[in-house]
Amino acid sequence: MSLIGRSRELDRILSVIRGPKDSALKVVGRRGMGKSALLSEIPRLSDARTVFLTASASESDWPLSGLTALLTGIDDPVLNRFADELLRDSTGAMDVPTVSTLLLNGLHQRSSSRTVIVIDDADQLDPSSQAVIGYLARRLTGTDMALFMGVREETAESPYASLPALQLTPLNYNDTVRMLEAIPARQTSTAAVHAVAAATQGNPLAAVELFTLLLERAADGKYALPVPLPGKGSFEAEFAATVGGLSPAARQVLDLLSLSCRSDIATLERTYDQLWGGIEELLANGMVSRSGPHLRIQDQLLRGYVYAAMTPATRTAGHRAMAEAAEPADPYAHRWHLSFTALERQTPFGLLRFAVDLIRNGEVPFAVEYIERALTINPWEAETAARLTTVAELLLNRGEFVYAKRYLDWAQRVTRNPALILRLTGLAFEIQFIQGGTVRPSMVLRLVKEFGQHDPAFANRLLVAGALYYADRWELADATSLLRYAEEFTDHASPDCLALAENARQLIEVISGKPEQISRRPDGGNETVATLLVQG
Known part of the structure; x- marks a missing residue:
């Protein structure tokens, strides 16, 4: 597993290896946080001899089995x-106090060079070994040994309780994205990377397992993201234990909530008559959150x-019951649940139409599930491309560049409509403009010359946006050529585009050192901002 985002933790480990202050450190983190990956990096951090032991839970009932394995190593x-x-x-004369005392004396008598001991899953050792190692870990000063242990959690009664601890926290969103992008893959999707980063909440193992599963789906030709994202892999046993401890009412509510990104409480009440007992239990243990009239699984x-x-x-059956209960008051939920029970040709288009409304209301994660469901049902129809274009424009306007x-890209693979080709390719260029990417002006001109007549207003907008982009980069010849070609579509330009074109023209004149050509305000009042900047 990658150690991206763990530089602070590596520095802390290195300070224990090199420095005299601490001789022992426990690395604490729940399953999947990267304890084993971090500990396995220790041999590469130092030239000191390293002894590595992974505890075996199958030997946890054998007294001192872990200690003898460590001494052998x-x-x-x-x-x-x-x-x-x-x-x-x-x-049985060698009890824990006796063993601890004799072994400590032996550590002080040894004449070997600096040795680093690493024990992964130290809390899985047999209790006797834990007691001895905990005793020794607090008394390693002067033995020329450093000890590192990986444990799942800290408890007051643990033999390691008083040792210095390094708590592994979840990765931040950007580090999770970087880690996933570093995974070699024949075919990947930036949207899949970001979907995994959002769903796994900084747990590296969960992110890697889920991303690997999505790559396998893509290799099988399943390009739409699954809804919901699958919870398979190393965490299934934990999930089973969590769900298994719920009451029947709470489990029934949880099943209904899993059918959708969020569920309206009124719809749930019409579906299940013992709702509130289950809701209160789920809210109390933090498995479910409430926002206004809606509930969702955290x-x-x-x-x-x-x-x-x-x-x-x-x-x-759950989808059918929820669809019937939602029909009077919640058309969004009705359409969603109906898509799993009564497939019609208009079903995916209805989902995309509702996705547009959700994006406009700022509910992008909810909208993405509607879009991916629509693409699962009907991915390659021409009308799908037209609706995806609207969706992408709205996402672009909200700054959601990844999903836009x-x-x-999806719509471009589907459509043969020249007006849509112009719009889709132009929007892709605009995303690169905003993100500071490299777009050759010849590509913009070629696109407009070939397809501009099919949507003159958009062609004008694209050329003006390109002119501003190149002027901002001080590529004035390219900016001027785009602005000049945009004049051919002036009759179709909106007032906003005309204003942007004037701004681009002024910016070009300012940068080229021709302030005398910059116009004054029409009302003869104060000078333009560009003029003031030049004079300053």
């Missing part, structure tokens, strides 16, 4: 004699697990 002459005595002890991987645990017949680019 250290392979020191002084400690080997002690290990032999420990193995020959058949009377952990999207848990949602995926609950959804997959239901039989297909149970899921269909995804749906632009």
Whole structure:
């Protein structure tokens, strides 16, 4: 697993290896946070001899089994004699206090060079070994040894309780994206990367497993993101234990909530008559959150697990019941649940139409599920491309460049309509303009010359946006050529585009050093901002 985003943690480990202040450090983090990956990096951080032990849960009932395995790995002459005595002890005289004292004396007698001990899953060792190692870890000063242990959680009664701790926190969103982008893949999707980063909440193992699963789906030709995202892999046992402890009412509510990104409480009340007992239990244990009249499952991987645990017949029955309950008051939910029970040709287009409304209302994650569901049902129809173009424009206007680019690319693969080709390619150029990418002006001109007559107003907008982009980069000849060609579409330009064209023209004149050509305000009042900047 990648260590992107863990530079602070690596520095802390290195300070223990090199410095005299601390001789032991426990690395604490729940499943999947990267404890094993971080500990496995230790041999590469130092030239000191490193002994690595991974605890075996199958030996946790054998007293001192973990300690004897560790001593065997250290392979020191002084400690080997002690290990032999420990193995020959058949009377039980070597209890924990005795072993701890004798082993500490042996550590001070050894004459070997600096040694680094790494124990992964140290909380899975047998209790006797944990007690001895905890005792020694607090007394390693002067032994020329450094000890690192990986544990799931800190508890007051643990033998390691008082040791210095390095708490592994979730990765931030950007580091999760960087980690996933570093994974070699034949074919990947930026949108899939961001969807995984949002769903896994900074857990590296969960992110890698989910992303790998999506790559496998794409390799099988399933390009739409699954809804909900699957909760498979290393966390299934934890999810099963969490769900297994719920009451029947809470489990029924959780099943219904897994069917949608969010659910209206009134719709749920019409579907299940024992709703509130289940809701209160789910809210109390943090599995569900409430926002106004809506409920949603907090952990999207848990949602995926609950959804997959239901039989297909149970899921269909749940969708049908929710669709019937939502019909009077919640057309969004009605259309959503109906898409799983009664497929019609207009179903995906209805989902896309509602997605447009959701984006306008700022509910982008909710809208994305509607879009991906529509693409799952009907991905390659021409009308899908037209509606995706509208969706992409709205997402672009909201700054959601990742999903805007995804749906632009999808629509481009589907459509043969020249007006849509102009609009889609132009929007893709505009995204690159905004993000500071490299777009050759010849590409913009070629697109407009070939397809501009099919949508003159958009052609004018694209040329003006390109002129501003190149003027801002001080590529004045390119900016001027685009602005000059935009004049051919002036009759179709909106007032906003005409104003932008004037701004681009003034910017070109300012940068080229011709302030005398900059116009005054029409009312003869104050000078333009560009003029003031030049004079300043």
